[in-house]
Amino acid sequence: MDIRSLSAGRIREGLAAREFSAVEIATEALRLAEAGNPRTNAYLSFSPERALAAARAVDEKLARGEDPGPLAGVPVAVKDVILTKGLRTTCGSKLLENYIPPYDATAVIRLEQAGGVILGKTNCDEFAMGSSNENSAFGPVRNPVAPDRVPGGSSGGSAAAVADGTAVVALGSDTGGSIRQPASFCGVVGVTPTYGRVSRYGLTAFASSLDHIGPFARSVRDAAVLLGVIAGRDPRDATSAFAPVPDYAAELDGKVQGMRLGLPREYFEGLAGETAQLVMRGVDTLKRLGCQVREVSMPATRYAIACYYVICTAEASSNLARYDGVRYTARSPRSETLQDMYRNTRGEGFGTECKRRIMLGTYVLSAGYYDAYYLKAQKVRGLVARDFARAFEEVDALVAPVSPFPAFELGEKVDDPLAMYLSDIYTITGSLAGVPCMSVPCGATAAGLPVGMQILTRHFDESGMFRLAHAFEQAAT
Amino acid sequence: MKISEEEVRYVAALANLTLTGEEIQRFAAELSGILTHVETLNEADTEGVEPMAQVLHEAGETATLREDVEGECLDREAALANAPLSGAGCFKVPRVVER
Numbered sequence: 001m002d003i004r005s006l007s008a009g010r011i012r013e014g015l016a017a018r019e020f021s022a023v024e025i026a027t028e029a030l031r032l033a034e035a036g037n038p039r040t041n042a043y044l045s046f047s048p049e050r051a052l053a054a055a056r057a058v059d060e061k062l063a064r065g066e067d068p069g070p071l072a073g074v075p076v077a078v079k080d081v082i083l084t085k086g087l088r089t090t091c092g093s094k095l096l097e098n099y100i101p102p103y104d105a106t107a108v109i110r111l112e113q114a115g116g117v118i119l120g121k122t123n124c125d126e127f128a129m130g131s132s133n134e135n136s137a138f139g140p141v142r143n144p145v146a147p148d149r150v151p152g153g154s155s156g157g158s159a160a161a162v163a164d165g166t167a168v169v170a171l172g173s174d175t176g177g178s179i180r181q182p183a184s185f186c187g188v189v190g191v192t193p194t195y196g197r198v199s200r201y202g203l204t205a206f207a208s209s210l211d212h213i214g215p216f217a218r219s220v221r222d223a224a225v226l227l228g229v230i231a232g233r234d235p236r237d238a239t240s241a242f243a244p245v246p247d248y249a250a251e252l253d254g255k256v257q258g259m260r261l262g263l264p265r266e267y268f269e270g271l272a273g274e275t276a277q278l279v280m281r282g283v284d285t286l287k288r289l290g291c292q293v294r295e296v297s298m299p300a301t302r303y304a305i306a307c308y309y310v311i312c313t314a315e316a317s318s319n320l321a322r323y324d325g326v327r328y329t330a331r332s333p334r335s336e337t338l339q340d341m342y343r344n345t346r347g348e349g350f351g352t353e354c355k356r357r358i359m360l361g362t363y364v365l366s367a368g369y370y371d372a373y374y375l376k377a378q379k380v381r382g383l384v385a386r387d388f389a390r391a392f393e394e395v396d397a398l399v400a401p402v403s404p405f406p407a408f409e410l411g412e413k414v415d416d417p418l419a420m421y422l423s424d425i426y427t428i429t430g431s432l433a434g435v436p437c438m439s440v441p442c443g444a445t446a447a448g449l450p451v452g453m454q455i456l457t458r459h460f461d462e463s464g465m466f467r468l469a470h471a472f473e474q475a476a477t
Numbered sequence: 478m479k480i481s482e483e484e485v486r487y488v489a490a491l492a493n494l495t496l497t498g499e500e501i502q503r504f505a506a507e508l509s510g511i512l513t514h515v516e517t518l519n520e521a522d523t524e525g526v527e528p529m530a531q532v533l534h535e536a537g538e539t540a541t542l543r544e545d546v547e548g549e550c551l552d553r554e555a556a557l558a559n560a561p562l563s564g565a566g567c568f569k570v571p572r573v574v575e576r
Contacts, residue, residue: 359485362491376519
């Protein structure tokens with residue numbers, strides 16, 4: 001049994017046919033994950049006891065003839081910004097190095113109820129702030145496809161775990177591209193669902209109006225299965241949507257012929273090199289499948305980076321205020337007064353990128369600047385959302401690049417924060433509008449580096465997005 | 478937009494963040510660069526555009542009010558378990574009021 005090639009569906013069949021047990025799968029997945037970790041640094045911790053208990057529960061259900069759930073026995077990796085009761089959750093930060101959450105995130109509860117087996121927690125940029133995973137306090141993740149290169153970020157560990165085959169699926173979080181970009185860099189499927197589609201209860205807050213939880217998988221089908229499990233209203237997250245959750249996996253095989261697709265002109269103008277060629281080749285494949293492709297214009301795109309980095313840093317500066325040395329494990333030992341304790345704990349605990357964003361966010365919210373920066377950015381966000389609403393009057397889906405370039409070398413961009421921010425351009429717009437978007441692999445460069453193609457659809461039309469991505473995946477492989 | 482080291486120190490105090498001298502220098506330069514890019518926002522015509530604070534969706538009739546029922550709650554011990562210092566069922570911090 002090579003678990004690196006197993007899908008959720010194949011595991012279900014194998015369990016039903018008694019080819020293998022869930023405990024066998026979990027044991028082998030844990031062995032692979034632990035053995036591979038010195039190479040990738042994808043995991044920050046492992047949870048063998050929890051994994052084996054979950055696997056045993058699946059085997060017992062099967063023995064009793066009960067339905068073990070859509071994720072029965074499936075090894076899952078969980079990004080370390082998502083809380084797991086009793087299992088250390090660091091957010092990639094020195095501040096939370098010893099933090100043991102007292103409760104589980106709703107997404108974690110749901111995936112375990114569906115039979116999922118959590119192997120461990122994955123490395124990420126500190127508090128999910130970064131595009132390369134180099135901002136983790138516990139060292140960068142190496143891209144399993146090219147070990148001298150970054151896996152993307154911030155959910156780099158989850159992407160690497162799935163690409164490396166230790167986990168069949170993984171949970172990540174996405175605020176401005178943190179699922180789609182690492183999925184593209186590592187050659188896996190990564191999905192950012194509609195804002196509100198998945199409960200954020202238990203997701204460590206970074207920028208609350210932009211944060212999402214979403215799946216990584218090696219196939220569109222597995223991503224659809226995982227999203228179906230974690231999606232839906234949760235009374236513990238007031239922003240979670242009431243909209244009913246369709247059976248995404250059952251709707252995968254529908255027709256895509258005649259679907260109207262838009263290519264945003266502004267996304268392709270500056271796109272060059274092999275990334276441009278591979279995405280355009282993907283568009284040709286979609287045309288061959290009978291989709292109608294036309295150009296659309298999304299003029300607010302040019303303001304998107306500025307808009308995003310004002311809003312996300314403003315919200316982050318507020319959300320990260322809670323790490324002040326009172327409740328969350330770390331406290332600077334050399335502080336006499338309360339204020340020194342706050343300031344030193346934060347100054348010693350946060351890494352450079354978190355500090356940079358807290359500073360920027362505090363600045364744009366400070367007296368005299370609020371209207372010029374924050375309010376203006378919120379209005380520009382309205383323009384970005386309007387671009388999407390207009391485009392979706394003409395087309396059923398948008399097709400775009402994910403990143404301007406494939407995975408870059410470790411250390412290549414760390415000294416230029418603005419350049420790093422600017423590379424988020426193609427993923428940020430969808431985040432601002434809150435529409436569902438995903439990265440699906442569309443090939444590799446001559447050097448073997450994976451490239452993803454992005455598909456975006458209307459609010460709550462994950463079904464349409466998955467159907468198109470699935471048809472593309474079947475045609476491309 | 479040029480940010481001075483003095484402004485960096487002021488903002489760091491607002492953010493309750495101790496910065497090293499090196500960080501103050503570095504952030505003055507980096508924030509200046511980032512805010513210069515942010516100024517592109519001024520070119521956007523937002524006349525008559527509502528500020529978008531949140532992605533809003535259609536919601537059912539029960540979206541705003543739910544039954545007032547008691548839910549589960551963390552017990553005190555669990556809530557305090559991650560505190561760097563606690564005692565008498567409370568979070569402990571350095572003294573703020575002189576006796």
